[in-house]
């Protein structure tokens with residue numbers, strides 16, 4: 329049996345979480361068109377008869393402006409500890425910037441081996457992709473202080489095209505070893521965390537602008553009744569009164585919408601009927617208050 333740890337890194341919104349979900353074949357990590365959707369290191373596990381690959385999905389690399397941002401950066405660093413390979417994801421539609429090259433060079437100077445992914449090829453053509461790829465061609469060769477990129481894979485996490493090419497390339501980095509997780513596990517995150525994330529995903533989808541970035545979600549209580557229905561009490565934390573009003577919406581319309589869509593996903597996750605009760609609470613400036621961050625699921629103690 330072979331196994332290994334693979335860190336998935338990149339700037340916000342390039343499709344890291346979508347890629348981890350596609351590799352694992354399960355919804356491990358929430359996805360949205362907004363930047364900074366992923367706030368923790370999320371483990372996605374793929375086990376076959378021959379191997380176990382443990383992926384770390386990570387928050388997008390960005391300039392941290394809050395304590396939460398610093399926590400997110402720390403999660404990226406933790407994902408590299410003990411990693412057997414690093415996958416750096418780029419958006420195939422975007423012209424590579426100096427920040428992209430700097431990110432790549434930094435990782436080529438430190439082992440483990442680096443794989444490059446150009447995601448979202450379903451939205452582009454070979455003619456447009458070619459110049460983007462050729463800008464990285466020099467990295468296919470070692471150059472004094474830095475190693476070469478092991479493989480460059482253009483793919484689509486959405487359509488699934490070439491995801492297997494990446495998967496097969498990564499098998500080469502696995503080591504003879506033990507299973508780190510039971511064969512049927514696809515994440516190490518607890519159920520309550522997954523539930524809170526699904527609620528946050530819907531808030532990110534339906535709310536506009538800056539409000540979603542100030543939202544925290546915590547599952548406060550969960551129990552099953554005699555019919556096997558799960559009753560879940562959820563707190564949604566907002567940073568100010570005006571945000572609370574927007575999250576609730578006119579006549580409670582927005583909160584109902586978030587709840588209904590989240591509940592459908594939670595039912596799939598738990599495989600039973602679900603009843604949710606959601607309260608919106610104000611926690612001023614919580615993204616800078618470590619004691620509240622812990623309540624919402626962002627505590628470095630849990631990330632080692």
Ligand SMILES: Nc1nc2c(ncn2[C@@H]2O[C@H](COP(=O)(O)OP(=O)(O)O)[C@@H](O)[C@H]2O)c(=O)[nH]1
Pocket residue numbers: 338339340341342343344345346347358359360361362363364365366388447448449450451483484485486487
């Ligand atoms: N068209 C297309 N969109 C994608 C693909 N992968 C991700 N996306 C979209 O890009 C946005 C960001 O994806 P996400 O996985 O959350 O990115 P992350 O922030 O890097 O984790 C979402 O709207 C996704 O649906 C892809 O292969 N093709």
Ligand SMILES: [Mg+2]
Pocket residue numbers: 344345346357358359365366386387388
């Ligand atoms: Mg993500």
